[in-house]
Amino acid sequence: MKSPKHLTGTATTSAAQPAALISSLNVSFGAAHVLKDVSMEIPSQSVVGLVGESGSGKSTLGKTLVGINTPSSGQILIHGEDFTRMHGRRRQELRREVQYIPQDPYSSLSPRRTTGQTLAEALDPVGANPLERQEEISEALLSVKLDPSAADKYPHEFSGGQRQRIAIARALMLKPRLIIADEITSALDVSVQAEIIRLLQGMRETVDSSMLFISHNLAVVQQLCDHVVVMYRGEIVEHGPIGEVYNDPAHHYTRKLLSSVPGAPGFNLD
DSSP, X not given: OOOOOOOOSHHHHSSOOOSEEEEEEEEEETTEEEEEEEEEEXXXXXXXXXXXXXXXXXXXXXXXXXXXXXOSEEEXXXXXXEGGGOOHHHHHHHHHHXXXXXXXXHHHSOTTSOHHHHHHHHHOSSSOOXXXXXXXXHHHHHHTTOOGGGGGSOGGGSOHHHHHXXXXXXXXXXXXXXXXXXXXXXXXXXXXXXXXXXXXXXXXXXXXXXXEEEOSOHHHHHHHOSEEEXXXXXXXXXXXXXXXXXXXXXXXXXXXXXXXXXXXXXXXXO
């Protein structure tokens, strides 16, 4: 078998620090060893796709990167700072620099708060005041192609795609250095999914952040990402530039995933 591919490209060969560097990461829940010696890199200002079947550990890894899960061992460096061994105020500050966008935005948006209140709370969880943050809120909504008047509405007044845009806007409010997008298109129909992908593609030109895009949809990953990481049963089995991995997969599990996509090889969403 060919040797595994590694993440390469301008972001890793330049002097820029990786947005995240994960080394020998292990996560267990009771007797279940969910992540097994995971090591990977998210290059600065890149989008890395994390793919694999349900239960492979993708979401567990994403939630560990934002501090929701606690690793049993290993290291996470966020722009060179050791997040796994950080405590106190700086840990809280660094958590704000890594934003998580969930699969189901409706469950993460309070039904009793307007969009403006939700976005204001992202900036100031204690003393949120939408009127004082009106300009920033309007800019955030416009950045995700929503009218600023959406600030006065409640979650139930929006479609699923619009709620996902609000979740993206909330993440962008803090100008994060790293965004974890966890299956954010999987609950949307195909046309709305395409709208969100176009939105994310446009953000790449204006937002100075890196992204880990977690998905089981390999065609969406192909459209959006620079690199791809393949997970299987809690382990990374292959990673590299997306064109290389998709066109010449080294691992049998990657070949199995790619062969399950309609039109493979060379599939796309066009």
